[in-house]
Amino acid sequence: MNKENKKRFEVLHLKKTLEKYPSFVGREETIPPPKLKEAGANDLTRLVIQWIELNNGQAERISSQGQYRDGKKVVTDCIGRKRTIGSGIWTPGTSTLGTADISAIIKGGRSVKIEIKWAKDRQSEAQINYQNSITQAGGIYIIVRTFDEFLDWWDNFESTYLF
DSSP states (O other): OOHHHHHHHHHHHHHHHHHHOGGGTTOGGGSOOOOOOOSSHHHHHHHHHHHHHHTTOEEEEOOOOOEEEOOOEEEEOTTSOEEEEOOOEEEOOOSOTTOOSEEEEEGGGEEEEEEEOOTTOOOOHHHHHHHHHHHHTTOEEEEESSHHHHHHHHHHHHHHSOO
16 A cells, blocks of 8 residues: 555544544544555455445445355274264355455445455456446446555546545
8 A cells, every 4th residue: 555545544544533432532642543454355355345434335345155064073982092073064155156355335325346356366257247247237346456456446436426
């Protein structure tokens, strides 16, 4: 994240914190700074969600992964040795295949689906199909690789759609 965008985030965070906790007015130095680490996909996802929420939007992380169900048992054989028998099974998730990492509603009630890709990550075929279905329905679908890239899109969106 470049210095300008870091400063924008910090100023907005401070402003929203003071609105929520007015007793801190005059004691701003006691408010802990936001965590602006961008070292992986999880950090980037967290930053994007926080930015949308600081700008009076609603955003949530979508977890589409299935669940491992452990079916193993530990039994004792006839001479007292403990043995593990059985195996686990993978229960697939019930969400739409290829769903985006973040689902958000931003200014003007616009629905935005945000796919986070870090380093050399690429979209799967299911994600490409999901992107096409969102854009055909009139929704907004973006792929974000860095927080600076996301803020460039955000600034462009704000200037295009006057609110």
